Amino acid sequence: MTVRTRFAPSPTGHLHVGGARSALFCWAFAKRHGGRFLLRIEDTDQKRSSAEAGLGFLADLEWLGIDWDEGPEHDGHGGGDSGPYFQSKRLPIYEEYFQKLIESGAAYPAFETTEELAEARREARARKEAYRYDRASLSLSPETVKQYLEEGRPHVLRFKVPDDRELVVHDLVLGDVRLAPGELEDFVIRKADGFPTYHFAVVVDDALMEVSHVIRGQEHLANTPKHVLLQEALGFPHPAYAHVSLIFNPDGSKMSKRDKDKLLRAQVKERGIESPPGGIDEATWTTWLGDKTVQLSADQAMVLASELHVDLPEIDVADFQQAGYLPDVLVNYLALLGWSPSDGQEQFDQDFLVSQFDLDRIVKSPAKFDRDKLLAFNLDALQDMSEDDFVERFRGFCEVHHPEVLAHFTDENFRRFAVANKERSKTLLDPIRTGGFFLADDESITWEAIKPVRKALCNGEPCGYDRLEAILPTLREAEDWTVAGLESLIESWAEAHAEGNLGKVAQPIRVAVSGGPVSPPIYDTLVILGKDASIRRMERCLSHREALCPTA
RNA sequence: GACCCCAUCGUCUAGUCAGGUCCAGGACGUCAGGUUUUCAUCCUGAAAACAGGGGUUCGAAUCCCCUUGGGGUCGCCA
Numbered sequence: 367m368t369v370r371t372r373f374a375p376s377p378t379g380h381l382h383v384g385g386a387r388s389a390l391f392c393w394a395f396a397k398r399h400g401g402r403f404l405l406r407i408e409d410t411d412q413k414r415s416s417a418e419a420g421l422g423f424l425a426d427l428e429w430l431g432i433d434w435d436e437g438p439e440h441d442g443h444g445g446g447d448s449g450p451y452f453q454s455k456r457l458p459i460y461e462e463y464f465q466k467l468i469e470s471g472a473a474y475p476a477f478e479t480t481e482e483l484a485e486a487r488r489e490a491r492a493r494k495e496a497y498r499y500d501r502a503s504l505s506l507s508p509e510t511v512k513q514y515l516e517e518g519r520p521h522v523l524r525f526k527v528p529d530d531r532e533l534v535v536h537d538l539v540l541g542d543v544r545l546a547p548g549e550l551e552d553f554v555i556r557k558a559d560g561f562p563t564y565h566f567a568v569v570v571d572d573a574l575m576e577v578s579h580v581i582r583g584q585e586h587l588a589n590t591p592k593h594v595l596l597q598e599a600l601g602f603p604h605p606a607y608a609h610v611s612l613i614f615n616p617d618g619s620k621m622s623k624r625d626k627d628k629l630l631r632a633q634v635k636e637r638g639i640e641s642p643p644g645g646i647d648e649a650t651w652t653t654w655l656g657d658k659t660v661q662l663s664a665d666q667a668m669v670l671a672s673e674l675h676v677d678l679p680e681i682d683v684a685d686f687q688q689a690g691y692l693p694d695v696l697v698n699y700l701a702l703l704g705w706s707p708s709d710g711q712e713q714f715d716q717d718f719l720v721s722q723f724d725l726d727r728i729v730k731s732p733a734k735f736d737r738d739k740l741l742a743f744n745l746d747a748l749q750d751m752s753e754d755d756f757v758e759r760f761r762g763f764c765e766v767h768h769p770e771v772l773a774h775f776t777d778e779n780f781r782r783f784a785v786a787n788k789e790r791s792k793t794l795l796d797p798i799r800t801g802g803f804f805l806a807d808d809e810s811i812t813w814e815a816i817k818p819v820r821k822a823l824c825n826g827e828p829c830g831y832d833r834l835e836a837i838l839p840t841l842r843e844a845e846d847w848t849v850a851g852l853e854s855l856i857e858s859w860a861e862a863h864a865e866g867n868l869g870k871v872a873q874p875i876r877v878a879v880s881g882g883p884v885s886p887p888i889y890d891t892l893v894i895l896g897k898d899a900s901i902r903r904m905e906r907c908l909s910h911r912e913a914l915c916p917t918a
Numbered sequence: 919g920a921c922c923c924c925a926u927c928g929u930c931u932a933g934u935c936a937g938g939u940c941c942a943g944g945a946c947g948u949c950a951g952g953u954u955u956u957c958a959u960c961c962u963g964a965a966a967a968c969a970g971g972g973g974u975u976c977g978a979a980u981c982c983c984c985u986u987g988g989g990g991u992c993g994c995c996a
Contacts, residue, residue, distance in 0.1 A: 374996085375996085376995080376996050378996090408996060409996095410995090410996080411995060411996070413995085414995070414996090476994095479994095480993090480994065483993085483994085484993090487992095487993090491919080494919050494920090495919080495920080496919070496920040496921075496992075497920095497992080498992090520994095521994095522994050523994095540923070540924090541935095543922070543923075544922090545921075545922075546921080549920085549921060549922090551992090553993095554993085554994050556994085557994040558994055559994080561994085563993090563994070563995085563996090564995070564996045565996095567996095568996085583990095584923070584924090584989085584990060584991095585989095585990055585991070585996095586990095586991090586996090587922070587923065587990070587991080588921075588922060588923090588990065588991035588992075589991075589996095609923085611923085611924075611989085611990095612989070612990075614988095614989085616928095616929075618988075618989090620989085620990095699930095702930065702931080702945090703930070704930090704931095705931095706930085706931060706932070708932095710931090710932065710943085710944060710945090712930090712931090712944080712945055712946090713945095726935095729930095729931075730923075730924060730925090731923095731924050731925060731988095731989095732923095732924070732988080732989060732990095733929090733930065733931090734929060734930075735929095735930095736929050736930060736946065736947080738929080738946055738947055739929075739930065739945075739946040739947075740946090741946090742945085742946055742947085743945095743946085745958085745959080749959075749960095789958070789959065790957060790958035790959060791958080792958080792959095796958090800957080800958090818956080818957095822956085856955095860955090867955090868955045869955045869956080870955090871955080872955040872956075873955065873956060875955095876955080876956060876957095877956090880956095882956095882957095883956055883957070884956060884957040884958085885956070885957080886956095886957090887955075887956090888955060888956080889955095
């Protein structure tokens with residue numbers, strides 16, 4: 367049997383890490399078995415599917431290196447003979463199967479309104495009972511039904527669930543899952559607007575697209591008996607099922623896009639901030655603060671986060687991309703969430719994943735997303751790169767996310783900047799985050815009187831300021847402003863004036879030119895900055911001596 | 919609330935299906951040392967788990983039951 371798997375997201379913006387992992391497992395499984403991986407867009411909700419919600423996840427999948435053999439056409443991927451791959455374009459197909467079920471008596475029209483059902487559910491809840499549809503419309507006389515239909519009454523189609531037998535789902539990771547007779551209600555398969563519900567569309571499409579293995583999140587487990595029933599009624603074979611557990615935040619809550627807003631809201635309240643930052647208007651701000659279900663746009667959230675100096679939690683694949691993670695590392699880490707290779711290897715590439723992946727090594731229990739471990743993997747991957755590779759990766763990252771960095775440097779200096787930062791970068795964003803002083807104007811550098819700054823500049827006898835003042839003339843006269851030139855210059859100066867203790871000289875210089883205690887190796891830093899800027903910054907720092915080191 | 923799923927270090931997991939080689943292994947994190955012109959690395963070492971209770975068995979992390987805890991579903995959302 368040919369293996370065919372599919373990932374079937376609804377078109378709601380970006381790809382979530384949970385979805386990415388499902389897609390990855392489907393992809394790896396198909397590849398492992400020489401099968402095909404398809405992508406299908408589940409856009410049967412007319413209320414939600416909008417053009418601007420978009421197909422952003424196609425780019426996310428592509429970035430991760432998860433390519434699809436069949437599906438929407440995008441950048442050379444997709445196409446295929448089992449299309450269309452958008453469910454909204456398959457309505458006539460579904461209609462054909464609806465008719466089959468109506469004719470066989472397996473489906474029937476139901477005329478209750480949404481409000482009536484909501485009321486019934488409320489009542490059942492008040493009585494502390496589980497609500498199941500009472501089949502009221504099933505007991506309508508044929509004449510009444512006929513009359514209602516002729517009147518054009520709005521109605522849905524419900525599937526008549528056989529209630530005389532136990533339902534079993536054979537799951538490749540969970541084993542057999544059983545459901546007692548009568549637990550399932552007659553669920554809706556066609557909405558009043560004529561669109562199929564998820565349950566119906568998924569069954570028809572999986573069958574028609576000859577999907578052999580359905581690998582998806584465990585939130586679908588409870589739905590699967592419905593699908594099995596539908597397959598039987600329609601005469602379709604059952605695909606093999608594999609339900610993988612969910613991914614959670616470290617605190618055990620479900621990883622959700624709302625987490626970003628949750629964090630921001632908490633920060634805003636904690637600090638008692640009342641007015642919105644630029645980019646967010648007053649009205650948006652007020653409703654957002656007052657309503658927990660309202661989300662800021664990605665841009666607005668970023669503005670606010672940078673205003674508050676907090677890091678937003680990464681939730682979507684795009685967040686990790688922007689935060690400077692490597693796609694191969696994310697894929698590696700995601701694969702490890704719920705799966706592990708038999709030899710225990712933890713860091714691997716996609717070829718290895720494909721060669722090793724199988725469903726029988728998937729774990730049943732849910733996993734918490736550990737950003738520290740991801741970060742450690744990203745660091746390892748970055749450090750393992752050659753300088754050239756790193757420079758190119760970093761350049762690519764800047765092109766997309768930080769063109770201002772590229773614009774600031776000459777090619778030669780960009781390379782120097784990248785290489786100098788490589789060894790302490792955990793992400794591609796780190797050089798930019800910790801190297802802001804490189805990009806800043808000489809006149810805008812400030813020195814905060816924090817402990818490490820004061821230590822470098824004010825403490826000791828002679829103190830850093832004394833040494834800075836002493837070495838400045840030497841630096842002014844330096845002709846060979848290169849790493850080698852500065853190295854011999856500063857080291858011999860340290861030899862002569864600081865008992866050979868390089869730190870006593872380097873750290874004051876570092877603080878002076880960067881404004882803080884952290885920078886790449888000092889010679890690299892000075893060369894990237896250039897002589898003029900370095901000298902100017904040291905002079906300015908010197909002029910702030912009184913403010914930083916008040917003489918008591 | 920009903921139904922379903924799950925349960926090994928703080929976290930991800932190996933080991934569970936085929937009970938003994940497991941006083942439980944690895945990784946991330948943590949802690950303690952060391953290297954380093956800062957930070958980050960890097961090196962060495964340490965602490966750290968079979969949720970609880972009953973069985974079955976010569977023997978249980980592994981099999982069974984109960985309890986507890988966590989999660990999912992219960993939509994004309996997917």
